[in-house]
Amino acid sequence: MEPLMAVAIGILYATAIFMMLRRSIVKLVIGLMLLSNAANLLIFTTAGMTRGAPPLIPEGMSAPVGNVADPLPQAVVLTAIVIAFSVLAFAVVLIRRAYEVVKADDLDKMKETDT
């Protein structure tokens, strides 16, 4: 399972960077979305994927028995998803406002503040 996930994550990262390098601001935001999804999947995968073994502690014991799934990366990913969601909501509003002001879906028309 892990090698398959690794390939999928790699493709996600590559697609995201490709989208971010294009001139359209909409594609820029799509790139950011894919990038945060790729990072979340990566965290999920690096901690090891264990099927059907919830980390529950049996009654009367102080530690789970056997090879159980690690709950921490799932909590981390959940936090990261929420953060990514809020930031992307902001980014979408930002590109809409930018489009209203600049009247173009083109990053090359937005270089007045450079240099």
Added chain:
Amino acid sequence: MRPEVALPVLLPLLSGAISLLFWRSRPVQRFIGIGGNLALLVVSLWLFVGVMEEGYITLEMGGWPAPFGIVLVADVLSAVMVLMTAIIGLLMGIYSLATTGRGHEKFGYYPLMHLLLAGVAGAFLTGDIFNLYVWFEVMLVASFALMILGGERAQMEGAIKYVTLNLLASIIFLTAVGLTYGTVGTLNMADIALRLDAAEHSGMVEVLAVMFMVAFGIKAAAFPLFFWLPASYHTPPVAVSALFAALLTKVGVYSLFRVFTLVFDQSMGYLQDIMLWAAAITMITGVLGAAAQFEFRRILSFHIVSQIGYMLLGLALYTPLAIAGGVFAVLHNMVVKTNLFLISGITHRLLGTYQLKKMGGLYRERPWLAVAFFLSAFSLAGIPPLSGFFAKFVIVRAGIEAEAYVVTGIALAVGFMTLYSMVKLWNEVFWKTLPEDNNVPEDATPGGDDGRLIKPSLGMMYFPVMMLAAATLMIGVFAEPIMQTMNLIGDQLLAPEHYIEAVLGVTPGNEVEWIDQVTAPQDGAQSEGGTP
């Protein structure tokens, strides 16, 4: 229970929440803007005094023991940075009263300011690498919103670059955190350090170190990753620019200091040269970029980049003295750069422009403002006896001791070029006579967004400027006690075993047994949770 460690984070969150409740009442928001930041200053002082006595104060959040729960750690570096954040926050609160337009206040300027301070303080105090990411995001979201308040075209253009590159940095950071967890199975920074020391030194560790360096390098605006900064920092209102200049890049620098002295101290041998040259080129490109500019705030933005180079140089030399100098440079820069931005705000109000060509004559009109600018600008260039001289002196001395002559020479040369830039500002803004085509606003209290005059005006703007100008002079005159604190920071950062001991309660040398003991109950299991 040590509440003073958590309070610098909780208080601004509370002030932000309360001012959100009073969304429609500007007077209440303004009052909380000052009162909340004053309270933050008090608790930061409390924390600072405690840390100076004990060295390290830790607080385990929610009562979970150290490597499992989130732990807040204050060492001298954290405490000093939090204290500076509180001071700058209070002064910016006062300055904002006079400069923030009604439109900005109506759309949540003060709650966002509190949220930003909470994020910054959280990043300085946390001892958990994922928690550091969370605080970075809190800070970033607040800064995004502050940056586009007002919604002008330049702000939108600047914000797109700022948002994209900072999100990219965050994702690199998050990826590195995920890979770190996959490699060592913990997120507590002290615990990561222990396990990396005990583990076989593999190529993966170098990859992680470089990923963290790139992520924090973007945040800190180091060469070649700084392009978002000069493209965006001059676009928001000047109080926001000053707040960003004081705090945001410094959080990146702080994270570099923390991660590369505590977690990846072994990788420094390999990364030292890269960091050294990145620091040198950061200094040069920043100061050259500034030389080409004729807009007040853009010159200052490029100088932020240049000064970041000095701080990184302190880290890259990697001796206690150099690190002390690097942190000294951070403090000095927080005071001086903020003040220069604030002065640019006052000159804008007086002359109605940021373009140097159209400015002039302020030396005759406003001599005290000229004095404040003179102190700050020449402190930035490193003229004795101001604060910048000592920061630069310590770094240069550490560089000579480390026999890094070329880089040290570059640092000195960049000092001269900074002086050139500052003299240019002095000549154009204060010394030369006012050009005739300038239409100076007749009233020095311009209207807010709804056209009404903003009342408590220039006095409120002068107060923080004078305070910060006095601070740079005082830091220079009383450099000795400050330098002692900096030396303490240098010693603490290069002896990470004390930090680890304070957090985990494990004495160095026993880490292997300690790791065995922590992970013993589940043989071969990857789980972290559920240990007694």
